[in-house]
Amino acid sequence: MSFGAWAGSTSTAGYINSFHAGSATPAASVPTSGSATYSGTSAGYYSSQSGTVNPVTSDVTLTANFSTRSIIYVASNTQGTVSYPGLNVTGTLSYASGSRTFSGTLTTPQGYGTGMLTGTASGSFYGPLGQEVAGAFVLNWSSGTVAQYVGSFGAKRP
Numbered sequence: 021m022s023f024g025a026w027a028g029s030t031s032t033a034g035y036i037n038s039f040h041a042g043s044a045t046p047a048a049s050v051p052t053s054g055s056a057t058y059s060g061t062s063a064g065y066y067s068s069q070s071g072t073v074n075p076v077t078s079d080v081t082l083t084a085n086f087s088t089r090s091i092i093y094v095a096s097n098t099q100g101t102v103s104y105p106g107l108n109v110t111g112t113l114s115y116a117s118g119s120r121t122f123s124g125t126l127t128t129p130q131g132y133g134t135g136m137l138t139g140t141a142s143g144s145f146y147g148p149l150g151q152e153v154a155g156a157f158v159l160n161w162s163s164g165t166v167a168q169y170v171g172s173f174g175a176k177r178p
Contacts, residue, residue: 021146023154023172027065027073034073036065038172040154045145047120051086056177058082058153062095064171066107069161074100076107080173082153090114091122091153093141095173105129107169109159113141120145126157128169137161137169152176 021042028035062078078095085091091113098104106128113124123142143155154174161167 021152021154021174023063023156023174025064025171036067036073036168036170038064038156038170040143040156040172040174042146042152042154045120045147045150047118049148050120050145050150053087055083055085058084058175058177060173060175062171062173064169066100066104066169067167069167076100076104076169076171078108080175082175089117093126109157111141113143122155126159128159143173
């Protein structure tokens with residue numbers, strides 16, 4: 021499994037994008053009971069309200085409950101050119117029975133900057149038996165400004 025993010029610009033606009041790819045788990049091979057903890061990292065770009073774009077990384081932990089088909093996402097130790105504790109993202113992802121892909125909502129802590137960032141994430145189980153997960157996310161300021169955080173994540177279980 022691989023994941024990443026990049027940023028660039030043209031003469032008229034800037035852009036940020038992310039990806040995840042790999043050998044997807046067959047849907048029938050995703051566990052249906054028990055739980056697992058996946059540990060890994062995220063990589064992305066934070067575009068502030070002033071338009072400054074900074075690369076950002078975090079430690080991520082995803083805790084999957086295969087019985088309820090839910091995944092708790094927690095990012096910590098978010099770093100860029102400086103520490104960004106306000107970009108420590110959390111949320112819950114879910115997936116349908118018989119599916120290898122998941123999605124859900126992620127948010128940053130309340131009160132960071134002028135408001136919190138919120139958005140969606142989607143991803144997939146990877147490996148023959150779902151030993152890895154990866155996904156991508158896009159979060160925007162709740163106040164409707166142009167600031168955003170775009171990235172991807174990858175993690176594996178022991």
